[in-house]
Amino acid sequence: MNITNLSPVAIQLNIDLKICSDAELKKIIYTLQFSPIIVIKKQNLTIERINYINHIWGTHQLAHIWCNHLEYPIIFRVTNREIEPGKKGLFGDGELDWHSNGVFAPDPEEIVSLYCVKTHANSVTYWTDFAKAYSDLPEAIKIEIENIDVHITNKISDLYLKRAAHYPLLEHEQQALDKISTRTRNFSGGNPDNPFEIPSTYFQTDSKSNSVRKLKERTKPLVVMNKISKKKGLYFPFLSIDRLLHVDEQRSEELFYYLVEHCIKSENYTYGHIWEEGDLILADQRVGLHRRNNIIGERELYRTAFWPHKDDVEHWINSLHRSQ
Numbered sequence: 608m609n610i611t612n613l614s615p616v617a618i619q620l621n622i623d624l625k626i627c628s629d630a631e632l633k634k635i636i637y638t639l640q641f642s643p644i645i646v647i648k649k650q651n652l653t654i655e656r657i658n659y660i661n662h663i664w665g666t667h668q669l670a671h672i673w674c675n676h677l678e679y680p681i682i683f684r685v686t687n688r689e690i691e692p693g694k695k696g697l698f699g700d701g702e703l704d705w706h707s708n709g710v711f712a713p714d715p716e717e718i719v720s721l722y723c724v725k726t727h728a729n730s731v732t733y734w735t736d737f738a739k740a741y742s743d744l745p746e747a748i749k750i751e752i753e754n755i756d757v758h759i760t761n762k763i764s765d766l767y768l769k770r771a772a773h774y775p776l777l778e779h780e781q782q783a784l785d786k787i788s789t790r791t792r793n794f795s796g797g798n799p800d801n802p803f804e805i806p807s808t809y810f811q812t813d814s815k816s817n818s819v820r821k822l823k824e825r826t827k828p829l830v831v832m833n834k835i836s837k838k839k840g841l842y843f844p845f846l847s848i849d850r851l852l853h854v855d856e857q858r859s860e861e862l863f864y865y866l867v868e869h870c871i872k873s874e875n876y877t878y879g880h881i882w883e884e885g886d887l888i889l890a891d892q893r894v895g896l897h898r899r900n901n902i903i904g905e906r907e908l909y910r911t912a913f914w915p916h917k918d919d920v921e922h923w924i925n926s927l928h929r930s931q
């Protein structure tokens with residue numbers, strides 16, 4: 608597998624996903640543990656092959672919401688095309704600001720993959736590598752933030768930056784996303800044939816939140832470590848943060864703006880990808896965010912989100928351990 612550096616934070620893998628072996632497919636996910644933004648260009652994949660590749664790559668949860676492909680339900684259709692009368696796909700319109708997969712889920716899928724089916728000119732998605740951002744921090748800051756948690760909320764008036772990452776969604780879209788927002792890999796009441804399928808009883812509808820956004824919050828560690836590469840990184844979905852915990856309010860605010868400056872405003876850790884049809888991007892969402900520019904023409908991406916298979920992770924950890 609031939610690797611090219613696209614930027615200080617993104618690599619391109621030169622591989623033909625149509626014909627490569629399952630072992631080569633798994634090696635891509637292994638590589639991602641060390642290099643959290645991977646671009647694979649000029650693929651010409653059928654949806655059957657995309658579905659197959661994704662099952663080799665990892666374990667997906669079935670969301671069963673309006674934008675999922677009917678025949679290949681692990682695929683979310685991100686498109687402004689009408690996928691059924693009167694309904695566009697997921698995030699069909701407009702710009703999206705910085706966000707990461709499943710911030711309100713306790714253990715969201717670690718990897719997001721996007722495959723470009725159709726694009727207009729100059730459609731750009733930006734990705735960040737907060738493992739590199741962490742490694743460049745001064746030692747004193749690394750020590751100070753080691754045990755800090757981030758507090759995440761969707762109550763916009765409480766947020767440091769007081770803005771949402773996306774435009775107001777239609778009611779049916781918002782309700783569907785709220786339903787799956789607290790999904791967990793470890794839910795014990797699921798379908799035994801597919802332990803990651805979210806049972807319908809899990810979706811408790813709050814009658815008070817039928818027409819307004821459900822209030823959500825979550826606390827997670829700011830510093831995370833990759834079990835395979837042993838590299839540390841920052842979990843920093845800054846647009847959803849209202850407080851850093853275990854420091855006083857003033858220091859929370861100082862550190863928050865310091866990290867925004869270091870991680871985002873410097874642009875040292877950002878890679879912008881101009882889409883071409885057939886491009887596929889994989890990103891580790893534990894240590895990175897993404898955003899996109901405005902939609903100005905027909906566009907469709909196939910999005911999947913998954914954890915690497917537990918067996919593969921164990922195998923990688925054991926083989927690295929043996930080689931040390």
Ligand SMILES: [Fe+2]
Binds near residue numbers: 706707897
């Ligand atoms: Fe996204």
